[in-house]
Amino acid sequence: MTDITTAINSLADNTDNADRAALLTSHSMPLPATFRFTYLDVPFDVGIRRKPEGGAELVVRGKLGNIPYSAESVAARDFLQTVVDASRNLPMVDIDVDRKQAIIARGMMAFQSVPSPATIAAGTAAIAMTVKPVRELIVKSQDLPD
DSSP: OHHHHHHHHHHHTTHHHHHHHHHHHHHOOOEEEEEEEEEEEEEEEEEEEEESSSEEEEEEEEEEEEEEOOOOOOHHHHHHHHHHHHHHOOOEEEEEOTTTTEEEEEEEEEESOOHEEEEEEHHHHHHHHTTHHHHHHHHHHHOOOO
């Protein structure tokens, strides 16, 4: 383990910022690829695959919360239905409710060629950050009266 750490530190010490940026964007990922991450206490699944016509497609999906039943809280249910309706205009992300009343966010990005890992990370972060206001409103709805 120390050999790997030493090699990484040596690379960082001997590489200027322009070389680091070139290194980050010079490699492509083997596709298909999947990974998971958690943001705002929401687990997200990410998949990237080659498109038959060329390029690649990135899909990010996460369950942002649930719409409560009327018996749990009419106010929270109405509020969250309004939030979901208003969220339909968000860029890069589709917000919808599945048949189990879960609020699902699904974002997609298409690339003309196979993107680098840095580009995949940036696209994933952009999609995740787009849902932040929606997630914050979902959390606030838990404080509404029953």
